[in-house]
Amino acid sequence: MNEILLSNEVIVYLLAETVLYLLLFIAFLVTLGLLKRWNFDAFTSEQFQLENRSYLVMTIILFVMLLKILLLPYFVYTIDRLSDLVPGAMCAAGVIKANAYGNPLLSLKIVILFLSGLWLSINRLDLGAKNYPYMKLKSWFFIVVFLFLSAEFILDILYFTHIETTNPVSCCSVIFGQTGGANGLPLGLDIPKLLILFYLLFALVVLTLLSDLLLLSLPATLFFAVIAYYAVVYFFGTYIYELPTHQCPFCMLQDHYYYVGYLLWGLLLFGVFFAIDAAVMQKIFKQPAETLKRNALLLLSLFVLLCSAYVAGYYFKNGVLL
Amino acid sequence: MKKILINILTFAIVVAVIVVLFLSLGSEEGARYVFKGNTEHKAVDIKPKEYQCSECNMDIEKLTYMAELITKEGDTYFFDDIGCLVLWLKNHTPDTHSMLTQTLDTHRWIDVKKAWYSRTAPTPMGYGFAAFEKKKEGFIPYEEMKLLMLQGKNLHDPFIKKKLLQKQ
Numbered sequence: 001m002n003e004i005l006l007s008n009e010v011i012v013y014l015l016a017e018t019v020l021y022l023l024l025f026i027a028f029l030v031t032l033g034l035l036k037r038w039n040f041d042a043f044t045s046e047q048f049q050l051e052n053r054s055y056l057v058m059t060i061i062l063f064v065m066l067l068k069i070l071l072l073p074y075f076v077y078t079i080d081r082l083s084d085l086v087p088g089a090m091c092a093a094g095v096i097k098a099n100a101y102g103n104p105l106l107s108l109k110i111v112i113l114f115l116s117g118l119w120l121s122i123n124r125l126d127l128g129a130k131n132y133p134y135m136k137l138k139s140w141f142f143i144v145v146f147l148f149l150s151a152e153f154i155l156d157i158l159y160f161t162h163i164e165t166t167n168p169v170s171c172c173s174v175i176f177g178q179t180g181g182a183n184g185l186p187l188g189l190d191i192p193k194l195l196i197l198f199y200l201l202f203a204l205v206v207l208t209l210l211s212d213l214l215l216l217s218l219p220a221t222l223f224f225a226v227i228a229y230y231a232v233v234y235f236f237g238t239y240i241y242e243l244p245t246h247q248c249p250f251c252m253l254q255d256h257y258y259y260v261g262y263l264l265w266g267l268l269l270f271g272v273f274f275a276i277d278a279a280v281m282q283k284i285f286k287q288p289a290e291t292l293k294r295n296a297l298l299l300l301s302l303f304v305l306l307c308s309a310y311v312a313g314y315y316f317k318n319g320v321l322l
Numbered sequence: 323m324k325k326i327l328i329n330i331l332t333f334a335i336v337v338a339v340i341v342v343l344f345l346s347l348g349s350e351e352g353a354r355y356v357f358k359g360n361t362e363h364k365a366v367d368i369k370p371k372e373y374q375c376s377e378c379n380m381d382i383e384k385l386t387y388m389a390e391l392i393t394k395e396g397d398t399y400f401f402d403d404i405g406c407l408v409l410w411l412k413n414h415t416p417d418t419h420s421m422l423t424q425t426l427d428t429h430r431w432i433d434v435k436k437a438w439y440s441r442t443a444p445t446p447m448g449y450g451f452a453a454f455e456k457k458k459e460g461f462i463p464y465e466e467m468k469l470l471m472l473q474g475k476n477l478h479d480p481f482i483k484k485k486l487l488q489k490q
Contacts, residue, residue, distance in 0.1 A: 097359070170359050170396065188346040197342050204335045211328040216336075 003085050004163045009078040014160060016071060020064050021153045027064070028146045030057045031139045040132055054135065058123060061142060065116040068149075072109050073262055080253050088168035092250035093176065098169045101159040108152050110269065115145045117273045121281060172248035176233060186226075191235055198231040202304050205275060209293045214279040221275040224300075228268055232307060239310040244322040264306060271299030357398040365390055365422045365431035366398045377406035378447060387445045387452055389423040389434060391416060404434065405449030408471040423453040430455060439467040442477065442486050450477035450486070
């Protein structure tokens with residue numbers, strides 16, 4: 001057994017994932033039975049039993065999904081800690097690229113975070129109504145999410161069992177740094193245009209949320225999330241590290257930078273999620289989404305303010321920009 | 323009134339976003355010169371126009387004449403013509419792990435120093451040096467090709483061109 005699997009963080013993480021997956025597997029089997037026999041209009045003892053069982057299953061899923069949301073930052077913390085064991089890695093960037101499973105796993109986790117959040121919203125709607133109107137929808141949705149969760153669990157195992165502690169990996173300055181005219185930004189963007197897009201898209205997200213143009217808000221928010229990622233890695237991050245050549249999305253999760261990465265990425269992810277959730281709730285489920293919109297506005301504004309504050313703070317302290 | 327103003331502002335921002343995107347897509351910054359993370363130091367197979375030559379900045383379209391320089395850190399630089407690689411090395415001193423070229427006869431990646439060079443091939447930049455794995459009459463080794471390239475004695479020189487093409 002390699003050193004990686006003996007690390008405390010990995011043991012805790014994999015154990016937690018396994019227990020949660022077993023719970024989800026039981027919930028998946030029961031949900032299949034529920035979907036087969038569910039008939040809310042029937043006054044049979046079987047339907048009464050199914051309703052009781054569905055309440056129990058939905059509670060299990062609710063509990064597991066909430067824990068899965070908490071496990072995402074713990075996963076990032078775990079791979080960050082593994083940088084001590086993997087030669088060449090200075091932070092999680094090198095560890096995540098230690099094998100081909102790392103990046104798909106992290107992307108899948110973010111997709112699952114969004115899907116779980118949507119499931120939680122639909123569940124809240126369903127439990128709030130008297131006749132379980134979304135019972136079938138949320139069960140089918142759970143089955144889809146479960147397929148993603150199964151893929152995630154397999155990738156988790158494959159990823160942690162395939163990290164070599166003898167092969168050196170690249171550090172973040174090699175992965176994200178620029179040499180010889182290389183430009184890591186997409187769509188031919190340079191830093192000034194990236195920043196213009198960043199603030200324009202933020203303004204667009206705010207306006208579309210305020211004016212209920214939620215169909216436009218959805219693509220604008222997703223595009224903002226992508227541009228914000230690049231803006232943080234290639235511009236704002238350099239002010240967090242106070243080093244123009246240090247471009248990394250992971251180093252900011254370390255204690256040298258007061259773990260600000262968790263706050264920054266958390267604000268972005270949850271802000272984007274609430275904006276998407278607001279659009280889905282209002283347009284598809286015809287539900288008022290004022291609280292969700294307020295949450296999205298608050299979190300995304302805090303994210304933009306925090307990013308900008310690092311640049312302003314640096315300029316205020318040193319009188320120059322990087 | 324407030325709603326109309328918000329809608330106009332939203333429309334204006336959408337237009338601005340589209341304009342910025344068009345400006346970016348049309349700019350030079352979209353250039354891709356370096357493939358990073360090639361820690362195995364193997365030749366990187368690319369698609370036509372995916373990367374640009376680090377020396378002449380042209381899109382690499384004809385993959386049969388291309389060369390690659392791989393640094394110890396795993397950065398891979400691409401050249402559309404072996405002559406471009408020689409010129410680039412005049413002004414750059416990378417921490418080189420290997421320099422590879424495609425061969426016209428065997429279609430393999432080999433070390434540029436092990437290849438033999440013809441002098442009259444229709445290469446993308448018209449220098450005329452094309453790599454072959456097997457030696458034939460008139461082919462020259464890497465060091466000689468490098469010297470001729472640095473002296474400008476390639477097909478760009480009308481005198482050399484006339485002399486070489488008359489021989490054929």
